[in-house]
Amino acid sequence: MSRERPPLPDGLVAFVKRDCPTCELVAPVLAQVAAQQGVTVYTQDDPAFPAGLSPEDDTSLERSWHWEIESVPTLLRVRQGAETARLEGWQRQEWEAFTGASGLGPDLPDWRPGCGSLSVDPSLEAALRVRFSGSKLHARRVEVASLEDEMEALFARGWTDGLPVVPPTESRVLSMLEGTTRDPQEVVAVVAPDLVPCTVEKVAINAVLAGCKPEYLPVVLAAVEAVCTDAFNIHGVLATTMGVGPIIVVNGPIRRALGMNSGINVLGQGNRANASIGRALQLVIRNVGGGRPGEVDRATYGNPGKLGFCFAEDEEASPWEPLSVSLGAAPGTNTVTVFAGEGPRNILDQLAREPEPLCRSMAACLGSVHHPKIVMGMDCMLVVGPEHARIFREAGWSRQQVIERIRELTARRGAELMRGADEMAEGLPLPEEARDAMLPKFREGIPLLVHAGGGAGLFSAIIGGWLTGAEGSLPVVQEIAA
Amino acid sequence: MSESRILLDPTSERQPGNRPRAPRLATVSGKTIGLLDISKPRGDIFLDTLEAGLTERGATVVRYRKPTFAKPAPVDLRHEIATQCDAVVEALAD
Numbered sequence: 260m261s262r263e264r265p266p267l268p269d270g271l272v273a274f275v276k277r278d279c280p281t282c283e284l285v286a287p288v289l290a291q292v293a294a295q296q297g298v299t300v301y302t303q304d305d306p307a308f309p310a311g312l313s314p315e316d317d318t319s320l321e322r323s324w325h326w327e328i329e330s331v332p333t334l335l336r337v338r339q340g341a342e343t344a345r346l347e348g349w350q351r352q353e354w355e356a357f358t359g360a361s362g363l364g365p366d367l368p369d370w371r372p373g374c375g376s377l378s379v380d381p382s383l384e385a386a387l388r389v390r391f392s393g394s395k396l397h398a399r400r401v402e403v404a405s406l407e408d409e410m411e412a413l414f415a416r417g418w419t420d421g422l423p424v425v426p427p428t429e430s431r432v433l434s435m436l437e438g439t440t441r442d443p444q445e446v447v448a449v450v451a452p453d454l455v456p457c458t459v460e461k462v463a464i465n466a467v468l469a470g471c472k473p474e475y476l477p478v479v480l481a482a483v484e485a486v487c488t489d490a491f492n493i494h495g496v497l498a499t500t501m502g503v504g505p506i507i508v509v510n511g512p513i514r515r516a517l518g519m520n521s522g523i524n525v526l527g528q529g530n531r532a533n534a535s536i537g538r539a540l541q542l543v544i545r546n547v548g549g550g551r552p553g554e555v556d557r558a559t560y561g562n563p564g565k566l567g568f569c570f571a572e573d574e575e576a577s578p579w580e581p582l583s584v585s586l587g588a589a590p591g592t593n594t595v596t597v598f599a600g601e602g603p604r605n606i607l608d609q610l611a612r613e614p615e616p617l618c619r620s621m622a623a624c625l626g627s628v629h630h631p632k633i634v635m636g637m638d639c640m641l642v643v644g645p646e647h648a649r650i651f652r653e654a655g656w657s658r659q660q661v662i663e664r665i666r667e668l669t670a671r672r673g674a675e676l677m678r679g680a681d682e683m684a685e686g687l688p689l690p691e692e693a694r695d696a697m698l699p700k701f702r703e704g705i706p707l708l709v710h711a712g713g714g715a716g717l718f719s720a721i722i723g724g725w726l727t728g729a730e731g732s733l734p735v736v737q738e739i740a741a
Numbered sequence: 742m743s744e745s746r747i748l749l750d751p752t753s754e755r756q757p758g759n760r761p762r763a764p765r766l767a768t769v770s771g772k773t774i775g776l777l778d779i780s781k782p783r784g785d786i787f788l789d790t791l792e793a794g795l796t797e798r799g800a801t802v803v804r805y806r807k808p809t810f811a812k813p814a815p816v817d818l819r820h821e822i823a824t825q826c827d828a829v830v831e832a833l834a835d
Binding site: 396398399400401402403405409412413418426427428429432450452453455457461464465468492494495499542546547548549726730731732 | 746747748749750751752753754755808809811812813
């Protein structure tokens, strides 16, 4: 509701329109009420209706819209500028009780429903919302020339990631903001690399560009907050020559409410929520933060997930607690977990039926993340497919057991990791006395396990990470606020 | 003009302040030159070579180092360099 609501006079107030048979029907009743105690009548379509009652002109629908009139006739009781009671349609006894009058409309039927208010007419609603609440939007208005192709204009301004975007009209952005209870001017985060304080409104504009529905907006807001932390370090993730980008894993009931995909083709295309939420985050970084390829984004290769990489965990069929809970979130809460990662790569093991050989296969593949001789520097996410997860479930292996066994199996002797070992120049600058030390590939708690994927396939997927720790990027869990 | 021809700007709406470049040095002789190591492997090799060359040409060299190459230089470090040096060379390496 707008803060600048136009006032209504104290006393009895009625909203009507001529194009409503019930309003026509009650016009004589309004005359009766006017004679007894006075009534201010606002008319939505014909300023001369109802005749003889000196109606107030609301053909602009300004009062109808601001006072949220949904049907006509509507009676309001106003005291000291505030509504104290409301009655819709025609029902004799209710009208008599409401007005305190008796003998109203003796020739009328007892009851007639009202008609829709023009202020909620679907053909007018969007324009009215822009007219009456557009002032809450602070972003610069950009006019597209009449001969300019709108989609081309968006490319020309550099606002897209290379694919077409949805034009962010005032109407669409206002609709998008309906998806959150947060104030449009609230600052969500300071976005790198330009270190720009980013408002809810700016996130909403970019969510429109990305193709989000309003109900996705809280997830996008949480993702923006999560990556703009010192722990996640989006500046470094953006600027690095390595091909990583922010990956969003969604947990909690909101996954189902939004129809997110955690099943077949989970890391691929085809689901609007998955695709557009990830894309909206990247567009915020691009447009608000100023993070563009070839400028601060110096990635040698990048990866296709930098268009947007977001998916949901399959919690229902998972053998384990959700990823978010394993990282400290309360069970049942809606969260995003952001992780700086590469594109995914498949692990094939179709013969293992026990956890041990499966862990060995996984470890063999995970050992090559970035380079077999580079250890402890990078994190990793392991997306465990349902058919692999079943093997762990049937054997009763916890999330922690799987992680620990993989960490044991990926540890290598110092001698194998030294520079020059295996005739590879690449490696660690280890002292001679470290030859027999067993060095883990990953730090504690890594790989992060996520249960997702669908249908058949004895597969899991590796998503290699980036520089870990305080010097690089750490996974961040952020609760999704309404 | 229909409402749909009006779009909302999705950017920061910042006009980047045109900060003029510091005047280029005509000579390094007698000047203080900062060498900023961004903490990448072997950056020191590159900077050691530069330092030798600059010293030979009469410059005073001051060495600096970022805590990590993965994050921007801390504002205090940038300020320190700006106030102590006539010019700075930032070294990437690998």
